[in-house]
Amino acid sequence: MSRLRLPLISVGLALAAGASAARADGLIVSLSSREVVIASNYQGGSITVFGAALDKDGEVRPPGPYDLVVTVRGPLETIDVREKTRTLGMWINREGRDFVRAPTFLAVLTNRPVAEIADPETLKHEDLGLEAAAERRIAGAGEKLTGEDAAFVAALRRLQEGRRLWREDPRGVDFIGASLFQGEIALPPNVPFGTFDVEVRLMQGGETLARETTSFQVVKSNFEARVAGLAEDQRLAYGLAAVALALLSGWLASVIFRRD
Amino acid sequence: MQIYLPIAELPVDVLLVLAMSLAVGFVSGMFGVGGGFLMTPLLIFIGVPTAVAVASEAPQIAASAFTGVLAYWRRRAIDFKLGAVLLVGGVFGSAVGVAFFNSLRAAGQLDAFIAVSYVLMLGTIGGLMLVESVRSNLDRAPKPRPRRTPTRRFFDRFPLKLRFRRSMIHASAIPLAGLGAFIGFAGAVLGVGGGFLLVPALVYVFRVPTAVVVGTSLFQILVTMLASTVMHATTNASVDIVLAILLMIGGSIGSQFGVRVGQKLSGQRLRLLLAVMLLVVAGRFLADLVIEPDEPFSISQTERA
Incomplete structure (x- = not known):
């Protein structure tokens, strides 16, 4: 009996994976919900992202030790960060920096700290993590950030984290067994409205093996x-x-x- | 109990907002002021964006002014002609104020401007009232009544003289419209009705009898605030109607109790209390301005990309 069942299960798995075997990307991603409705009693919510990592044969089997980076980006806006300095004895906004096309909501869920997943250049180039997200979008800065610009980058990150709109969670992705994973995207009460893009990356040694995207809507x-x-x-x-x-x-x- | 404010885009505690507006309504009923100067800072404090706080205060001030106008109208204590002249300036002032408000917001200086204005305005009025009430507490001797045959003032030479029968004054329309314009401007930028500016100006500068002043000033505030509401709605879309309704409910109930308590207190004591309160609010804003902030950075979002 048990001899018969095992092959059956593998056939079933092969069939289930068969649909995605054609996808060379090696990731299946899904969300627990496609729409979050904000009504007058809304006090925050969450969406679960789950999926499986596939190797080249489409088997639900991990292609060796890997990392997962789930990036959720809310609607893009120009965010203006200003700094108060002492003027005529009063603390008044003087200097400012624009962050162009910055996500108003940003959640980065990983299985370990982003700094351990890839080197800073890769992170910045691939837009992974909060630090990179802020650094990439500051307007009018050179390749190398000056001390002033760096202070604004840090401030944007700090303020957005304080408003619970940006979040980096180095333990945000849980593995279930060897190849299934899931993560929870927490949405605060002040979540913005619009389309939220979810990008999942399967990484190994700082290289992106596979990338899959999906999205959900936050509507009033x-x-x-x-x-x-x-x-x-x-x-x-x-x-x-x-x-x-x-x-x-x-x-x-x-x-x-x-x-x- | 939380309710989501659709324009401010944040959830607030209904009971907290109602309690705040009840308290402010109480104060406004007690002293006969609009209370905008207290409510706007409180709203900003609980996280409502400054622009939405100022714009949503306007309909609430209009509602409470309208209640007052109806009462004074029944007593025929409104000088509509004087009100109309003030309004000519007032509507113009509001329009300039809303435009100024929007440019300040774009430049990121709205909060600082509001803070400095509150400090100057409330500090000056509160300080003057405090000095006056302490002085009159010290010397109990009856003061000589203000003379109704005044010395000539500089603006008495202005043209466009009008006779205001109900107010029993004969004055040029120009300084009156100018005063109205200033009140309208202040109302649009600071989210205050301006009663605490208009009443003393009409009484002390234009020598309008107190009986007529309050009704007329409420009438002017009513129309200016209605105009402000429409202008904030059309230029900014920043009037939060849900918030405005909460403020109206709390404000109108609170003021009824305030009026009753206010009638039991002497005018002198009332003025002293009001002066202290104005100074406290001014002090709070001053502290925010001069004390080094824990977080010197702040965020504002502009147009969607």
Whole structure:
């Protein structure tokens, strides 16, 4: 009996892997959900990314010791970092740096610290890790960062981490057995809206063996979306509605609490 | 209980916001001020972006001003002609204020400008009131009534003289519209109604009887804040209607209790309390400005790439 079952299982696995055997990339990636809806009671959430590493034969078997880097990038924006300096006895914003097309949300999940996975040049070139993400996007800086620029790079990372929008988790990817993996993408209450790109890299000795991408959406629920949409698209009508509301509530208060 | 603010894009505790607006409403009812100068900083403190805080305060101030206007209207204590002249300036001031607000925001100097303005404005008014109330506490002798046949002031020579029957004044429209413009500007930039600026100016500079001043100033604040709301909504899309509703509920209930308590206190004591409060808020902003911050860096996001 058991003799019969084993080959059957391998056939099943081979069949299951067969679909992806044609993919030379060697990674299968999926998400627990494709959409996160933010309603008025939203207090943060999470999405699980899971998958399997394949070798060249499409077998669910690890191609030796490897690293996994899961990078989740939220909508891109120009982020402006400013520094207060003492001016006329007051602390006022003076210097500033723009970070162009920077992800408003960035989560980097790995199985060990990114610095151990690849050398700094590779990390920067391949946009892996928070440090590299900040360094790559600073506007008007040379190849080698000056001390001033480096301070802004560090500040961007520190501030975004403080707002829980950027996160680097060196133990964010768990292996299940030898080749299956999973990681949890935590989304804070102040998560931005839009498309989040998920990039999974299978790496070995600092080299990318395989790369697979997918994405999910963070959307406002009906009511929130409608309010925000109106505020943006029907500006005058929205403003007039706010005016009507103010007059109505002022009048209501005067009727309810009338004392003369 | 958390609620998500769709424009500020962050969840806030409903009870916290209601409690804050109740407290500010109480204060505003007690002293007869709008309370914007307290509410805007509080909103910024709990994490609402400055732009959204200022813009969402405008409809709330308008709502509470409207309640007041209705009450004073029934008592015929509003000089609509004077109000209209103030408004000509006020709407112009708001428009300039909103434009100025947007350029400050783009330059990253909005927070600093607001902090410096609060320190100067609240510090000056609070300081003057404190000196005045301490002085009048010290010498209990009745003060000579302000004369109604005033000496000529520099702006009495301005043209465009108008007679305001209900206020019993005869003054040029130019300084009045200028005053209105300044209040409108301050309202749009700082998220304050400006009652604490307008009332003393009308009483002490233009010698309008106190009975008419409050109603007229509320009328001017009402229209300016409505204009501000529309302008913030059209230029910035930064009016958070959910936040505004919360502020209106708390504010209108709180002010009813404030009015009752305020009526039991003497005018002198009220002015002393208000002065102390203005100075405390000014001090808080001053501390933020002059004390070295733990984190000198700050972030602002601009357009989506």
